């Protein structure tokens with residue numbers, strides 16, 4: 484089939500969900516074949532997978548010519564650019580810059596920070612996978628995630644989505660953060676009322692229901 488893509492992932496994990504949501508939003512879920520990499524069992528650390536992604540994380544996208552794209556944001560750029568209007572990553576230079584700016588802040592400040600807390604300040608994926616842990620740093624990352632939620636609350640008190648009045652990749656990244664936070668039972672503070680309502684709205688979105 485034309486443009487058939489292989490997605491190496493571990494279903495149910497937050498970063499793979501980001502790519503699934505992007506595919507569902509663009510209506511091209513059926514153009515992807517999903518290949519499971521058992522991350523808790525350390526399959527992503529084996530030489531066959533490292534040859535595809537030396538960063539040892541899922542997901543990756545592999546095209547029919549063998550080229551590989553890693554990093555959810557890059558994979559989403561590809562999917563968004565390949566099919567239809569660039570609704571997720573933006574059309575004009577200004578729109579693209581604004582979406583990119585917010586996405587990056589949410590990724591570094593929330594999703595990656597929650598992930599770092601999990602990997603460093605909890606048993607994470609267990610001793611076979613967690614080769615280095617720094618608890619103090621993990622705890623600091625949790626504080627960073629809470630500050631980012633406050634910042635998001637300030638945005639969401641006057642607009643429906645993080646990068647404006649429509650759903651973009653910044654919201655997909657935020658949902659990955661909510662998934663991760665839910666997984667480790669880290670609550671969204673009661674004070675972040677706009678974030679709490681937004682997380683619920685996202686959770687009911689058809690693409691997210693289909694993908695996560």
Ligand SMILES: N[C@@H](CCC(=O)N[C@@H](CS)C(=O)NCC(=O)O)C(=O)O
Nearest residue numbers: 496497498499540541542554555556
């Ligand atoms: N920045 C990466 C993050 C990918 C990532 O951290 N994936 C997790 C699964 S949700 C993973 O593979 N973790 C394996 C590990 O930490 O050993 C992306 O955007 O794709």
